[in-house]
Amino acid sequence: MRNTGRTRLLAMVSALVLLAVLLAGCASGGTATTPTPTPTATPTATPPADTTPAADDTSDAGAAVENQPAGAIADIQARGKIRIAVFADKAPFGYLDESGQNAGFDIVIAKRVVKDLLGDENAVEWVHVEPANRVDYLESDKVDLVFANFTVTKERAEKVDFALPYMKVALGVVSPDSSPINDVAELAGKQLIVIKGTTAETYFTNEHPEIELLKFDEISEAFQALTDGRGAGLAQDNTFLFAWANQNPGYTVGVGSLGNQDTIAPAVRKGNTELLEWLNAELKTLGDERFIHKAYDEALAPVYGDVVNPEDLVVEGGVL
Amino acid sequence: MRSSGFEVLLSLNNLRRLMLGLCGTLEIAVVSVAVSVVLGVFCGFAMMSKNRAVYGLFRVYLEAFRIVPILVWLFLFFFGSAIAFGANLEGWFVSVLVFSLWGTAEMGDLVRGTVLSIPAHQWQSAEALGLTPWQVRRFVIIPQALRRIAPSAINLVTRMIKTTSLVVFVGVTDILRVGKQIIEFNMMKNPMASFWIYAFIFIVYFILCYPISKFSKRLEAKWER
Secondary structure: OHHHHHHHHHHHHHHHHHHHHHHHHHHHHHHHHOOOOOOOOOOOOOHHHHHHHHHHHOHHHHHHHHHOOOOHHHHHHHHOOEEEEEOOEEOOOEEEOOOOOEEOHHHHHHHHHHHHHHOOOOOEEEEEOOHHHHHHHHHOOOOOEEOOOOEOOHHHHOOEEEOOOOEEEEEEEEEEOOOOOOOHHHHOOOEEEEEOOOHHHHHHHHHOOOOEEEEEOOHHHHHHHHHOOOOOEEEEEHHHHHHHHHHOOOEEEEEEEEEEEEEEOOEEEOOOHHHHHHHHHHHHHHHHOOHHHHHHHHHHHHHHHHHOOHHHOEOEOOEO | OOOOOHHHHOOHHHHHHHHHHHHHHHHHHHHHHHHHHHHHHHHHHHHOOOOHHHHHHHHHHHHHHHHOOHHHHHHHHHHHHHHHHOOOOOHHHHHHHHHHHHHHHHHHHHHHHHHHHOOHHHHHHHHHOOOOHHHHHHHHHHHHHHHHHHHHHHHHHHHHHHHHHHHHHHOOOOHHHHHHHHHHHHOOOOOOHHHHHHHHHHHHHHHHHHHHHHHHHHHHHHHHO
């Protein structure tokens, strides 16, 4: 009895050791999976010196910084790093490229903001968020800033403070070139494909009850249905449709802008006026140098090509 | 659109990222399973306590983790603790904490149930033979309990491994999240990528969980003798 007991114990101990080894193997690789894949080039020492002129450029916000030395911006500068919530799976706005680096339209603009705030565009900790938890991340103070294609809505504005918008979106309808839909009126009596839970579904249900909707759960399913010819057209955010139509010859976004125009803006924690004012001043400065257009050229133009007019998307200096 | 999409799995970079994601999954699973097994035994014995207050306390703890979805617990510790107490806990730490608490509660209940399922005459006969209370547990009860607990304990472990896919909601990067990122990156030019990535993740989870249940089968057979 003693003997078998011992072998059993031995077996258990060795199993535990095996687990420990496995874990140790992971620990070395695992560190790379933390939300900062960007190799940060020792920013801590330099930023404060570089930052002062940047903050002074944006005159009124600069003054605010001086009045409250222990404010939100000072905290970020003391930390040497700003925490920004971004998407990691919404190409081309916020995604990870082949090598796992953050990229996209939101990221290009966010990097510039970081550079102007801390003097180094790598002085940032990218926090990957899901659409549903963006508000929570701000409310629980886990990020300083949200730059995750955040559509401004009344409900959200009660919980977070939106800065000036840098982008606008509306609904669009894509249809095959063989039977194009160029006006919503042409859809009467036909089937329109929508994705459940999107603004497109809500809009057509409320505003155009005469149009029959064919609803799908996933984006990929919906587009498959369109290519299979199961609907006359597909309604979705126009930006996304432009990109898709550009990659799929034979389809055009016949209705380019429909419904309420929504804006997309960065957001800060409710009540963080200091950072909000600085950010608004920063966005105005960026507007003066037409930086959002540059970001468009860098991140969206390769995907959208010539089919999209940048003016339909880009908002400079928060002016619609 | 004609591409089969399989090439996403041939990219070394994609595979490396998926493997790093797998490490994220494994780290949380292994740490919390280890903690759960050790603490679960103590928890189980505590739940057998004749003291009604102690029993009641552990019962509430167990039921709380059974009834409230794990996702809610994750949010509670990740966002709730930050909003209520300003405690900014790391996503990784919150995941290990919640999974360990859950595992310990479930494991404790398994231990309690198993030990109680051992017929009273085993205790009595062992005591009659003059074994000390510790010897009764060490040589009579635990060996029998181990054999009985193996299937359900293994079941719990595989369930915990699979449930780790929830950690993406508290900002931890696991294999499923990496898969989604790769799919989304390839969405426009390679719509079939999702099929291959999910197939790959399916196989990885299978490779992870199948040997564990196989191992438990062998263990049972061996202890059956």
